[in-house]
Amino acid sequence: MPELPEVETTRKGVASLLTSRRLEAVDVRESRLRWPVTLPAELPGQVLLGLDRRAKYLLFRFQRGTLILHLGMSGSLRVLPAEAPYLKHDHVIFHFEGGRTLRFHDPRRFGSLHWQAGEPVAAGEHWLLAHLGPEPFDPAFDGRYLKSRARGRRVAVKNFLMDSRIVVGVGNIYANEALFLAGVRPSLPAGRVSRAGYDVLAGKIREVLGAAIDMGGTTLRDFVNQDGNPGYFKQVLNVYDRAGQACRVCGETLKGLRLGGRATVFCPKCQKAQGFRRA
Numbered sequence: 001m002p003e004l005p006e007v008e009t010t011r012k013g014v015a016s017l018l019t020s021r022r023l024e025a026v027d028v029r030e031s032r033l034r035w036p037v038t039l040p041a042e043l044p045g046q047v048l049l050g051l052d053r054r055a056k057y058l059l060f061r062f063q064r065g066t067l068i069l070h071l072g073m074s075g076s077l078r079v080l081p082a083e084a085p086y087l088k089h090d091h092v093i094f095h096f097e098g099g100r101t102l103r104f105h106d107p108r109r110f111g112s113l114h115w116q117a118g119e120p121v122a123a124g125e126h127w128l129l130a131h132l133g134p135e136p137f138d139p140a141f142d143g144r145y146l147k148s149r150a151r152g153r154r155v156a157v158k159n160f161l162m163d164s165r166i167v168v169g170v171g172n173i174y175a176n177e178a179l180f181l182a183g184v185r186p187s188l189p190a191g192r193v194s195r196a197g198y199d200v201l202a203g204k205i206r207e208v209l210g211a212a213i214d215m216g217g218t219t220l221r222d223f224v225n226q227d228g229n230p231g232y233f234k235q236v237l238n239v240y241d242r243a244g245q246a247c248r249v250c251g252e253t254l255k256g257l258r259l260g261g262r263a264t265v266f267c268p269k270c271q272k273a274q275g276f277r278r279a
């Protein structure tokens, strides 16, 4: 599944190639995505003013509205010359001036496309985006914010961090890694993590996501290559997918469990359940 760093890398790649270009035509070859794709007749002819991101939604800012795109489970975007052959799962093709096409490829069809007419800022009011928590890189996302939202909550801190109403973009890999780096046990009730623990966690979440985004910068050329596959970034992972292996820090055997149905791995020694309770 594309995670926030992949989406951010996609945003940069597509923006650099298509910003300021006029969209000439849209070819919806398969409208049965997560929701039926219905794009307005007024979309072609508009210039792409910019490309923003909110959580894992890409916001294509056109002159008279915003195209909201989600990559779903298996979606990807490519910018290719108009003459490059279509692939089987290229469901929507955007023809831009100058012979460039943007292709939305999605074998599993869990991706989505919505049009929000009006001023660009209005996209924040779209129902898809209405209940999202802050971005991890937003200055408002810090230990104080997390502690205030966690008060009295019994849900495991890992599930709490993966809740997009609390903070967006913290996928399973990044939640596992940030908790390890912060020394917080994933199963600890969110309400029992201290303010100090959340201060450290907020920083570690930014650290692991930021490192992945930095690595994504080196894969930008994949967006103009039919064969390129952005996939997951080859980041050095401390715990994710390493249950039963030795902790890279202390050598203890890493333990695996399921929290909220998601694979969870932690080091029993580095991540003491009471790690930050002292504060």
Ligand SMILES: [Zn+2]
Binding pocket: 247, 248, 249, 250, 251, 252, 267, 268, 269, 270, 271
């Ligand atoms: Zn350890």
